[in-house]
Amino acid sequence: MPSALGRMIRGVRWYLRELTGESAYDRHVAHLRRDRPAARVPTRREFERMRTERQERDPRQGFRCC
Template structure:
């Protein structure tokens, strides 16, 4: 019973992290380490800054007032 509960909690945690894109940094780090092992991996703050700038500069995102 306890293991089923843990699996359910783990599944909900995974779903929420994917829904909120909290796991984007971990996916990015895994990608960089696999595809570009010689490249330096930015810290989370630099990654979030790059991601935000890319989203704000993307013309497909439309108008953002704030």
Template sequence: MSAVLRVGRQVRWYVRELTDEAAYDRHVAHLRAAHPETCAPSRREFERMRTDRQESDQRPGFRCC
């Protein structure tokens, strides 16, 4: 049973990294470690900031549409 759980955790980790679902968790961990006085944004605020930053990037070919 433990091997099945271990494989399940590894698959979950891989999928979260592949889809960048873990970006918010990394951001919050960074804020807590480097800037403990700063309040972490909500997940919705984080996703909005990330989307705005991606859409404002002027590099050619960076966006798909």
């Protein structure tokens, strides 16, 4: 039973992180380390600032309806 409960909690946590965009930074860092190892990894704050600026330039980015 504890393993089933643990899987359920991990699944809910994953879903909420994906839904809120919280996991975007982790994916970005993984991408940089895998594809561009010499590139500087931005801090979480820098990443969120870049992401917000990108969304303000094109409000449709990140807000898909379909």
